[in-house]
Amino acid sequence: xxxxxxxxxxxxxxxxxxxxxxxxxxxxxxxxxxxxxxxxxxxxxxxxxxxxxxxxxxxxxxxxxxxxxxxxxxxxxxxxxxxxxxxxxxxxxxxxxxxxxxxxxxxxxxxxxxxxxxxxxxxxxxxxxxxxxxxxxxxxxxxxxxxxxxxxxxxxxxxxxxxxxxxxxxxxxxxxxxxxxxxxxxxxxxxxxxxxxxxxxxxxxxxxxxxxxxxxxxxxxxxxxxxxxxxxxxxxxxxxxxxxxxxxxxxxxxxxxxxxxxxxxxxxxxxxxxxxxxxxxxxxxxxxxxxxxxxxxxxxxxxxxxxxxxxxxxxxxxxxxxxxxxxxxxxxxxxxxxxxxxxxxxxxxxxxxxxxxxxxxxxxxxxxxxxxxxxxxxxxxxxxxxxxxxxxxxxxxxxxxxxxxxxxxxxxxxxxxxxxxxxxxxxxxxxxxxxxxxxxxxxxxxxxxxxxxxxxxxxxxxxxxxxxxxxxxxxxxx
Numbered sequence: 001x002x003x004x005x006x007x008x009x010x011x012x013x014x015x016x017x018x019x020x021x022x023x024x025x026x027x028x029x030x031x032x033x034x035x036x037x038x039x040x041x042x043x044x045x046x047x048x049x050x051x052x053x054x055x056x057x058x059x060x061x062x063x064x065x066x067x068x069x070x071x072x073x074x075x076x077x078x079x080x081x082x083x084x085x086x087x088x089x090x091x092x093x094x095x096x097x098x099x100x101x102x103x104x105x106x107x108x109x110x111x112x113x114x115x116x117x118x119x120x121x122x123x124x125x126x127x128x129x130x131x132x133x134x135x136x137x138x139x140x141x142x143x144x145x146x147x148x149x150x151x152x153x154x155x156x157x158x159x160x161x162x163x164x165x166x167x168x169x170x171x172x173x174x175x176x177x178x179x180x181x182x183x184x185x186x187x188x189x190x191x192x193x194x195x196x197x198x199x200x201x202x203x204x205x206x207x208x209x210x211x212x213x214x215x216x217x218x219x220x221x222x223x224x225x226x227x228x229x230x231x232x233x234x235x236x237x238x239x240x241x242x243x244x245x246x247x248x249x250x251x252x253x254x255x256x257x258x259x260x261x262x263x264x265x266x267x268x269x270x271x272x273x274x275x276x277x278x279x280x281x282x283x284x285x286x287x288x289x290x291x292x293x294x295x296x297x298x299x300x301x302x303x304x305x306x307x308x309x310x311x312x313x314x315x316x317x318x319x320x321x322x323x324x325x326x327x328x329x330x331x332x333x334x335x336x337x338x339x340x341x342x343x344x345x346x347x348x349x350x351x352x353x354x355x356x357x358x359x360x361x362x363x364x365x366x367x368x369x370x371x372x373x374x375x376x377x378x379x380x381x382x383x384x385x386x387x388x389x390x391x392x393x394x395x396x397x398x399x400x401x402x403x404x405x406x407x408x409x410x411x412x413x414x415x416x417x418x419x420x421x422x423x424x425x426x427x428x429x430x431x432x433x434x435x436x437x438x439x440x441x442x443x444x445x446x447x448x449x450x451x452x453x454x455x456x457x458x459x460x461x462x463x464x465x466x467x468x469x470x471x472x473x474x475x476x477x478x
Contacts, residue, residue: 056182057194059251063131064198066244067175070138070168072206073145073237074161075099080211080310080323084225085150089311093436095158096307096429101165103426105173106419110276112173125253127181130174135245137167139238146234149227171244176417180408181254192401193343196394197336204332206237208324215320276416279409291407294461296423298355298400301363301455302393303428305448307435312369312444317377326379331386338394343402345395351402352466358396359462363455365389370448400424 079092112130120129144160210233217229281288313323346354368385375381404420439447
């Protein structure tokens with residue numbers, strides 16, 4: 001299985017009430033009319049697909065690549081590296097808590113939403129300035145990881161991985177706000193799909209590319225683990241962040257929303273921290289608990305399972321080239337197909353129906369890995385399992401990003417979206433930390449079956465949340 005991102009996911013990781021623009025260039029003008037993620041206008045397939053060629057969609061393709069690159073390098077690919085270096089599965093599971101940086105990004109998201117950066121904000125604007133700052137931090141962290149061997153000392157590598165995760169989470173905050181402010185409500189599912197495409201292309205490079213580079217950098221005739229090969233691979237990943245950095249420099253800044261100057265520190269804190277959360281609670285009241293509960297566990301089955309995916313491949317005897325070809329290339333291509341399918345279906349059928357479909361498929365495909373664990377080193381079986389799993393994951397990710405986007409008030413886009421996408425990862429990442437210990441105690445088959453069962457409560461919450469959105473459309477601020 002490919003380690004999945006939060007859609008950031010990743011992201012996670014927005015609809016708003018806007019007048020409908022023409023089909024050539026998105027508008028950023030807003031109104032106070034309500035919108036809801038459950039309603040989808042009917043349109044021809046040609047009109048539906050044309051949105052993917054718009055400038056905003058193409059920009060999100062490149063920026064999605066920048067967002068997707070760091071995730072595997074501090075989670076999935078790193079776990080492969082650590083397992084090959086002889087680190088035990090229980091330790092690898094606990095080290096996955098590095099990913100909790102994504103779950104707590106809401107803590108500093110108000111700063112990204114409102115605080116200017118010296119020089120960068122004046123030069124690039126609020127959103128692009130933070131994007132470039134985060135990308136530079138990611139590059140520095142990846143270089144630090146490259147020059148630290150886990151067999152010599154694990155601690156320095158973990159600190160560098162934390163720096164990458166913090167920079168990546170900060171990039172997600174700024175990028176989600178940039179996406180939300182760059183297009184109207186009906187285009188958010190399409191932007192989510194192109195974002196996911198770039199994201200998954202980066203995962204091909206950060207997954208297959210790292211393994212391919214590491215395999216080619218190994219010294220011929222030397223068997224076993226070689227730290228120099230991983231150094232070459234991670235330095236190449238640091239250089240690959242240039243894609244996102246160039247896109248930031250060449251992209252337009254969204255029309256800035258004027259922020260009322262704060263008269264004192266208390267007023268600034270109220271506007272930055274209290275009002276974004278009070279706005280969401282005011283719109284949904286007690287039903288906010290149901291919505292937040294759904295967000296908190298929607299991706300729990302595949303996030304928990306994904307931490308042990310690469311150690312599973314190593315333990316099953318799959319080589320770097322086999323893992324690269326099947327799980328990191330072919331599997332990610334299937335995810336792209338799922339992302340486009342999920343985005344298109346969400347525009348035609350509505351987000352909630354596709355959200356239910358994605359959740360059911362994602363949980364069910366974990367059972368295929370339980371079957372794969374009984375097959376041993378079977379590449380053909382791996383192809384079929386990874387294909388089904390990643391197709392389901394792509395559908396779920398596109399629908400979930402669109403759903404989160406539809407909950408967000410554009411007046412607090414960075415802060416609210418960071419809260420939602422952070423909640424998406426907090427419980428799954430915490431639980432995933434114990435995955436290695438569970439596998440050591442009960443084996444892979446039981447582990448995969450348990451992760452599938454984790455998806456059942458999600459289906460109930462989606463059914464309940466569908467009723468909430470049907471009777472209470474999300475009021476979008478201007």
